Amino acid sequence: MIEGKIIQFYRIQKNMKQSELGEGICSTTHISKIERGLTEVSPKTLQLLADKLEIDLQTEIKTYMSLDILLKEWLYSISMKIHTKADQLKEKLEHVALLQMPTFFQFYILILTRHYLSTGNQSQALKCLKKMESCQELSQFEKNLFLHNKGFYELRFTKNFHKAISILNDIDGNQYTHEYLYHLAYAYDSINSRVLALYYASKALQYFKDASCFTRIIETETLILMQLEQSNEMISLDSEFNRLIDMTVEYGLNDHRASLYTNFGYFKLREGNYLKAIECYENAMYSWEHKNSYYYLCSLEEYITTLIKGKLKSKDEILALAKEGLKLAKKTDELLHIHIFNLHILTIQDQKDDYYQYLEYKATPYFNKINMQQVTEDYQIQLFDYYMENQEMNKANSLAKSIIDNYRKNIQFL
Incomplete structure (x- = not known):
């Protein structure tokens, strides 16, 4: 009986004993049976108990x-x-x-x-x-x-x-919502398990489509495009990204648009289309609602990477951007980007030995600590090449073992 549960709850809330509540109304035994739903009780008795507890019983029942x-x-x-x-x-x-x-x-x-x-x-x-x-x-x-x-x-x-x-x-999954499949897909994407990421993202997408949730549809389709980028069954990524970007404009989803532009820029960078990548990253940085957020710093960092690779601005201009990024990262205590912008600055200033010293002793240990797998792998390869170039074979072999061990760890999920 709901009334009994409510009475018991408020009695305990008020630190009242059953005998105190029942005094002048009914016996302690009757109170006990009411609270356990073991007896019928008259409306008058319920009202007297509610009055003593200072509650509106009908309102509490509706709330319950x-x-x-x-x-x-x-x-x-x-x-x-x-x-x-x-x-x-x-x-x-x-x-x-x-x-x-x-x-x-x-x-x-x-x-x-x-x-x-x-x-x-x-x-x-x-x-x-x-x-x-x-x-x-x-x-x-x-x-x-x-x-x-x-x-x-x-x-x-x-x-x-x-x-x-x-x-x-x-x-x-038979007794739960399928929204969790998006997070499962995201986790697989994070360890570069593209097949499983695509599989679970596709299942999540159908769930969000059935719910007509355009925000989550856009997120999930973006994740799917990230898997298709290296697929043999390539669709037109440009048209797909532009379609999703148009949707974010229609629904006023600024941060989603920024995320799409950032991913689009990454694909253009991999293609070697630096000018298009730059355009995407500039649009991303413009679209982020919070200009000092982690995600804004991601777009800025990739923008600087593209400028360096494509030699699209002078060193002084790129260095100024990297220093501004470092300033923002320090302001928000984003340690990941503090390390990355420091590495950019050393690269731009042609301080090769200082770059690899910083990478080996400061940046890479931190990347490992926070499990930033993709970032760690990219920089580990740089370190491996540097060790080989300098004939530091013990360090090169140790790093190669680490890379292989991590690969073994990942393939168990394939």
């Missing part, structure tokens, strides 16, 4: 009945990146005392974890994850949501992509 739906709506809004609605629901739920009931509390904390993961609040996300570690009586859906949160945490904050894959693969 609506909570499960509200929680699911909140989770869906977070998953589909409907930010305004998600924020409104979060604020509304924060004022609902009944969320502290065991019936709802675990589900609420799981969704709150997902909120913190999505907004980049690592400390609060980790706090919630630890709180849920000891929970035993979770529904199957809640168990899957917990696994999704754990996998997402590894993906976003620790960059431990292999661990993320292992966790996300434990989710029972």
Whole structure:
């Protein structure tokens, strides 16, 4: 009986004993049976108990009945990146005392974890994850949501992509939403497992299409294009990128447009089309809403890389851009980009030995620490060539072993 659960909850909230609540109304035994739903109770008695607890019982019943739906709506809004609605629901739920009931509390904390993961609040996300570690009586859906949160945490904050894959693969897709498949695809992409990344991204795309969620459709199609870039069944990447960019313009998705331009620029850079790559990166930097964000720095860094490779500006101009990037990275404490911009500066200034000293002793250890696999591999190859050129065979062999070991680790997921 819902009324009994509500009465029990508010009695405990007010630190009242059953005998205190029942005094002048009914016996302690009757209160116990009411709370456990083991007896019929008259409307008059319920009203007297509610008055003593200072609650509007009918309002509390309506709230109780609506909570499960509200929680699911909140989770869906977070998953589909409907930010305004998600924020409104979060604020509304924060004022609902009944969320502290065991019936709802675990589900609420799981969704709150997902909120913190999505907004980049690592400390609060980790706090919630630890709180849920000891929970035993979770529904199957809640168990899957917990696994999704754990996998997402590894993906976003620790960059431990292999661990993320292992966790996300434990989710029972038959009893959970298919949104997690996007994160699984992203994890496979991060270890260059293109076939599996494409497979799971395609499944996620169908889920987002069924939900008519254009934001997630654009994200997922972008991820798919990243896999098709080296496919033998090449489609026209230019036309596909332009189609998605047009969609971001239509829906006012500035950051998504910036991300698309950044990826488009990367493909043009790989083709050796430096002028087109530069155009893409300039559009990306213009489109990012926050000019000191991690993602803006990514676009700026790749822009500088293209300028260096294509020799499209003077050294002084490129050096000024690299120093500005370093200044922004320091301002936001983005250690990854602090190292990368320092490497750019040493390259532009033709300080070859200092470049490789910095790469070996400062940058590469940090890249390894944060599991930035693609970045690490690119710079490891540079170091390997440098060691070979200088006949430092022990270092070259040690680095080659590291690269091969990492390759072995990755192919287990193919």
